[in-house]
Amino acid sequence: MTDGALFAKSDEELVEHYGSPLYVYDLERATAALDDLTGSLPEGTVVYFSFKANPHPEIARALRTSGAPLCRAEISSTGELAAALAAGFDPADILYTGPGKTAGEVESAIDKGVHAFSVESPGDLRRVGRAAAERGTTADCLLRVNAAGAGAATSIRMTGAPSQFGFDGETLPDLMDELRSVPGTRLSGMHLFSLSNAKDEDALVTEFRHTIAAAAEVRDATGLDPALLDIGGGFASPYLRPGTRPVYSGLRAALEDTLDAHFPDWRQGSPRVACESGRYLTGDCGRLVCTVTNVKESRGSTFAVLDAGINTLGGMSGLGRLLPVSVGLDTGTPEDASTETGGWTTANLVGPLCTPGDLLGRNVSVPALRPGDVVTIPNAGAYGMTASLLMFLGRPAPTEVITRGDEVVSASRIHFTRIYE
Numbered sequence: 001m002t003d004g005a006l007f008a009k010s011d012e013e014l015v016e017h018y019g020s021p022l023y024v025y026d027l028e029r030a031t032a033a034l035d036d037l038t039g040s041l042p043e044g045t046v047v048y049f050s051f052k053a054n055p056h057p058e059i060a061r062a063l064r065t066s067g068a069p070l071c072r073a074e075i076s077s078t079g080e081l082a083a084a085l086a087a088g089f090d091p092a093d094i095l096y097t098g099p100g101k102t103a104g105e106v107e108s109a110i111d112k113g114v115h116a117f118s119v120e121s122p123g124d125l126r127r128v129g130r131a132a133a134e135r136g137t138t139a140d141c142l143l144r145v146n147a148a149g150a151g152a153a154t155s156i157r158m159t160g161a162p163s164q165f166g167f168d169g170e171t172l173p174d175l176m177d178e179l180r181s182v183p184g185t186r187l188s189g190m191h192l193f194s195l196s197n198a199k200d201e202d203a204l205v206t207e208f209r210h211t212i213a214a215a216a217e218v219r220d221a222t223g224l225d226p227a228l229l230d231i232g233g234g235f236a237s238p239y240l241r242p243g244t245r246p247v248y249s250g251l252r253a254a255l256e257d258t259l260d261a262h263f264p265d266w267r268q269g270s271p272r273v274a275c276e277s278g279r280y281l282t283g284d285c286g287r288l289v290c291t292v293t294n295v296k297e298s299r300g301s302t303f304a305v306l307d308a309g310i311n312t313l314g315g316m317s318g319l320g321r322l323l324p325v326s327v328g329l330d331t332g333t334p335e336d337a338s339t340e341t342g343g344w345t346t347a348n349l350v351g352p353l354c355t356p357g358d359l360l361g362r363n364v365s366v367p368a369l370r371p372g373d374v375v376t377i378p379n380a381g382a383y384g385m386t387a388s389l390l391m392f393l394g395r396p397a398p399t400e401v402i403t404r405g406d407e408v409v410s411a412s413r414i415h416f417t418r419i420y421e
């Protein structure tokens, strides 16, 4: 469904028009984030957009067409591949990652024109090579490296942890002869990704310095001179609470400096440098708008039951895989709350699901809520719906409304209840 020029005045009006709950993603904010990110990286850096954070094709299309020619797609499944192609990405610009690629998905990716893969183990490399060779082609493979810790970093991290991700840096040199001889593959680069959501710019810079130094050590120990050096990410964004995205004013100089020290030809494109980002690019473009369905008191605590829970938002945390969701609302200050509406209070914000795990926020400071009130959770554009337990308890998926500034560009909804065919 598309509403050409409906102008969104308020979240209440959006709920009236499209129902509740709904996600609103603003394309201008996503492209502003991409501008800020490319502006804080050395010129010529490829920015891979990690579809994992938000695979909505219109967001991806806005990033692709925003005027940053080096924005490419980092994907990890056939579903994300479909979204990237729907968003118009050239398959030749797609990087396919992930520790569990199946033969079938690699084959279909190659058939669609993808030729760059991050590979995580000898078996993964052979699987990619087999699919490529059967199709008479050669896949460009980046070796994902789980670095043991660069020399400069040894006081901080002696070794990398055991992981399903990447080749252990310390044993990689012994594997090189085997890896170089896998038919259907060309070892074209390295991929290191060690950090997500860095605490601050210092932490981000420190991690990148380690990463680049570690990549140089791997190059020296293996003789693999990467054509593409993907140094990962860690760019931060506030999540489910008020706040603004950082702008990294010192990052560019720090990266240039570190690259000069370890990869002296990088300014001539050898290697080509790449970074990856999901949350920075899409986190602050989105908000979740939902409605209070019920308010109850229990043993001195207030429970505001929302029509959005872990089936709509950050459900991986509901399973204890990540930190519990804890939302914060941008509702002004207690002084703003008029006494006529019941003043200020704290409430547990819970979802509609039949599990005590469906808790979005404990003792959240809110204006007194009543059934029917519309509640907006800010900074929910990354790892919102895509990381939720969408199927759990079978409620409809939220509508996803795309805006450009005040204008509603489109609204759509996944109809997952039709998947049993």
Ligand SMILES: *Cc1c(COP(=O)(O)O)cnc(C)c1O
Residues within 6 Å of the ligand: 050, 052, 053, 074, 097, 193, 195, 196, 197, 232, 233, 234, 235, 276, 277, 278, 279, 280, 382
């Ligand atoms: C998840 C992931 C990303 C994106 O991380 P963000 O914190 O969203 O920027 C990038 N690269 C890889 C390999 C990932 O697994």
